[in-house]
Amino acid sequence: MISYRHHIVSLVAVFLALAAGIALGGGPLSDLGRDDQPAAASTRADRATEQRASYGDQFATASAGALYAGGLKDHPVAVVTLPGADADAAGGLGVQVRAAGGTVAGTYAVQRALTDASEKSLVDTLGSQLTQQLGAGAVSPDSSTYVRIGQLLGLAVATSDLSTADVAAVRESLAGADLATAPDAAPRAPLVLLVLGRHTDPAILAGVVTGLADKATGVVVAGTTAAAAAAGDLGVLRSDPAAHQVATVDGVETPLGQVTAVLALIRSLTTPGGSYGVAGADGAVPVR
Known part of the structure; x- marks a missing residue:
């Protein structure tokens, strides 16, 4: 049975990963075969990174009270x-x-x-x-x-x-x-x-x-x-x-x-x- 403590630790890991901009498929191999990505794709990637960082801050603020106890x-x-x-x-x-x-x-x-x-x-x-x-x-x-x-x-x-x-x-x-x-x-x-x-x-x-x-x-x-x-x-x-x-x-x-x-x-x-x-x-x- 997963304890409340383990649940909190898992949630912390999730929002930190999101804040750092870590996403599935985002490693260096994901760019192979796509040397000429259009500027629009780069803009969308930058926006997605900003959204992940923003989500991490929002999650931390919302969950702070529970983490502090x-x-x-x-x-x-x-x-x-x-x-x-x-x-x-x-x-x-x-x-x-x-x-x-x-x-x-x-x-x-x-x-x-x-x-x-x-x-x-x-x-x-x-x-x-x-x-x-x-x-x-x-x-x-x-x-x-x-x-x-x-x-x-x-x-x-x-x-x-x-x-x-x-x-x-x-x-x-x-x-x-x-x-x-x-x-x-x-x-x-x-x-x-x-x-x-x-x-x-x-x-x-x-x-x-x-x-x-x-x-x-x-x-x-x-x-x-x-x-x-x-x-x-x-x-x-x-x-x-x-x-x-x-x-x-x-x-x-x-x-x-x-x-x-x-x-x-x-x-x-x-x-x-x-x-x-x-x-x-x-x-x-x-x-x-």
């Missing part, structure tokens, strides 16, 4: 955006967090200075000052510049280890140095969605991700389809040891990718890591 109920999520992150993608992720029963505790915008290698001195100085101010145990004393600032960002958005006053001090310091903005009095959230933007130096990104993962229960790094290319930020991060501590999801400019990211968030409550999406090494969608 309230997996984020009572779990606040912090959304952290890197410079150049797509506002529509970040907003769509927030919608899906709420559809899974969770809440968006706050949206934090990392500013250009934090990810600009020419501003490393500023990042290092502020990190050292805050580490001394917070005292022993808050930040690893031997952390590198960007792992340390990632830990401080994690203290500001995720951890419950600091007092409310100390958290406010970290947030104010990050904002005062134009490194990151924070909403007023936002509650801390153990789950973090880090939304990639324009290109970030790989070493800086890996350091920030490592630091965040040190302080949060679960971190999902979300990037676009383009970012998942071998030379893209997500593609490079996936080859770095830093990625072992977090889940990575590509394609979040689409509803299908946004649903996948929230499924990865749910999974991160119990199991860290994983690489998902069209270019994901661990499969298209994390299935609990």
Whole structure:
């Protein structure tokens, strides 16, 4: 007898195949003997591919509630955006967090200075000052510049280890140095969605991700389809040891990718890591 779980897995496989444009008879051998296809046939093929991709997004949106099964109920999520992150993608992720029963505790915008290698001195100085101010145990004393600032960002958005006053001090310091903005009095959230933007130096990104993962229960790094290319930020991060501590999801400019990211968030409550999406090494969608 086919279980409900197996039924859901099968449905997920179907809509992912459709979204990727996989169709019977669509392989490279299907063009043999048809070197001179009329332009109209090519147009129809392009339209069919677009329709399949659209269907995948529609299916993901319609079935998201059943796939989530309230997996984020009572779990606040912090959304952290890197410079150049797509506002529509970040907003769509927030919608899906709420559809899974969770809440968006706050949206934090990392500013250009934090990810600009020419501003490393500023990042290092502020990190050292805050580490001394917070005292022993808050930040690893031997952390590198960007792992340390990632830990401080994690203290500001995720951890419950600091007092409310100390958290406010970290947030104010990050904002005062134009490194990151924070909403007023936002509650801390153990789950973090880090939304990639324009290109970030790989070493800086890996350091920030490592630091965040040190302080949060679960971190999902979300990037676009383009970012998942071998030379893209997500593609490079996936080859770095830093990625072992977090889940990575590509394609979040689409509803299908946004649903996948929230499924990865749910999974991160119990199991860290994983690489998902069209270019994901661990499969298209994390299935609990």
